[in-house]
Amino acid sequence: MISDRAYQACTRCIMDTTADRSIIFNNAGVCGHCLRYDSSFSTRVIRGEAGKAVLDALIQKIKATGKGRFYDCIIGVSGGVDSTYVAYLVKGLGLRPLAVHLDNGWNSELAVKNIERVLNKLGIDLYTYVIDWEEFKDLQIAFLKASTPDGEIPSDHAIFALLWREAAKRGIKYIVSGMNFTTESISVPDWAYGHSDWRYIKDVHSRFGRVRLRTYPHFSLLYLLYVNLISRIRTVSILNYLDYDKNDAMRILTQELGWQYYGGKHHESIYTRFYQGHVLPKKFGIDKRYGHLSDLINAGQLTREEALIEIKKPPYAEIQQTEDVEYISKKLGLRKSGFDEIMALPCKNFRSYKNSFSLVNLLKSIANRLRSRGLYPR
Numbered sequence: 001m002i003s004d005r006a007y008q009a010c011t012r013c014i015m016d017t018t019a020d021r022s023i024i025f026n027n028a029g030v031c032g033h034c035l036r037y038d039s040s041f042s043t044r045v046i047r048g049e050a051g052k053a054v055l056d057a058l059i060q061k062i063k064a065t066g067k068g069r070f071y072d073c074i075i076g077v078s079g080g081v082d083s084t085y086v087a088y089l090v091k092g093l094g095l096r097p098l099a100v101h102l103d104n105g106w107n108s109e110l111a112v113k114n115i116e117r118v119l120n121k122l123g124i125d126l127y128t129y130v131i132d133w134e135e136f137k138d139l140q141i142a143f144l145k146a147s148t149p150d151g152e153i154p155s156d157h158a159i160f161a162l163l164w165r166e167a168a169k170r171g172i173k174y175i176v177s178g179m180n181f182t183t184e185s186i187s188v189p190d191w192a193y194g195h196s197d198w199r200y201i202k203d204v205h206s207r208f209g210r211v212r213l214r215t216y217p218h219f220s221l222l223y224l225l226y227v228n229l230i231s232r233i234r235t236v237s238i239l240n241y242l243d244y245d246k247n248d249a250m251r252i253l254t255q256e257l258g259w260q261y262y263g264g265k266h267h268e269s270i271y272t273r274f275y276q277g278h279v280l281p282k283k284f285g286i287d288k289r290y291g292h293l294s295d296l297i298n299a300g301q302l303t304r305e306e307a308l309i310e311i312k313k314p315p316y317a318e319i320q321q322t323e324d325v326e327y328i329s330k331k332l333g334l335r336k337s338g339f340d341e342i343m344a345l346p347c348k349n350f351r352s353y354k355n356s357f358s359l360v361n362l363l364k365s366i367a368n369r370l371r372s373r374g375l376y377p378r
């Protein structure tokens, strides 16, 4: 990608003008992402004794609301660190969770083993939804052909839809999520957009898809308002109330639950590993590790120097990438030349398609305003 902008890197994190082409800096050379981290931290994260007190009150509320029901909350599980640690925590806090997992056909064997082993040990019931492969494959190919960096959106959207739907269906009022501000704060709209935007997903599919989406789990913004305002189902990002340290969490999970590390953030899914480690960097010049590592710097869990060493390594081994190209093309029913053609298509973004970007942003800012007044969970 050619840019006439002079190179500049943040003095605190590792974000720079190549990682985010629209990055801004203050006079001290600190980037807009770090400044946003500082300003949003207090509305999203509450630590120490204060956090514990709020969390205790919240747990009591979840227990009271779920009284008389078989489960009092739902947790989404992927086999990854954050969601597995949430399973461990909620059990320890005395909640009665139902674990929900989306099987989109791309789970690594290790991820599946991790889920089974951990939930068994914790005595948590698991509901797995197996997505219709023909539909899902068609949607994934549609996103590859749409040539936007949002190829992971079909999975992300379906997971949200599934959690809301199961909660509504079973009369469960709380979804306890592993989403956390500490290690997942930096987001650049041009890196990934569309988690809640069914209008965008539908438009991409109507242009490039071939199979009718009959069962693909999805939701409109109207449904999102409905479950929030009428059904009053709440998503609670429980890790925002604790001193969440990813390394500590991994150590606990390994030692106490026999969980095994799979290498790399979000590498529990083969498609995610491939998409974030191969398609995004090679086609779009996007390397999400810049965001993940910068979050860890801001959280005080990594130094800038350590992050700079880490980012110089390839996202994952080249030989594994070559194998993945072959495996994934075959599984999607694409010829190798078909995949090469997709990689060569001119890059686009969600703005090239119908979308509800402004509305999604408006709803997000309303939720954040409610959070800052203590009217909505963090």
Ligand SMILES: [Zn+2]
Pocket (backbone or CB within 6 Å): 010, 011, 012, 013, 014, 015, 030, 031, 032, 033, 034, 035, 294
């Ligand atoms: Zn920064």
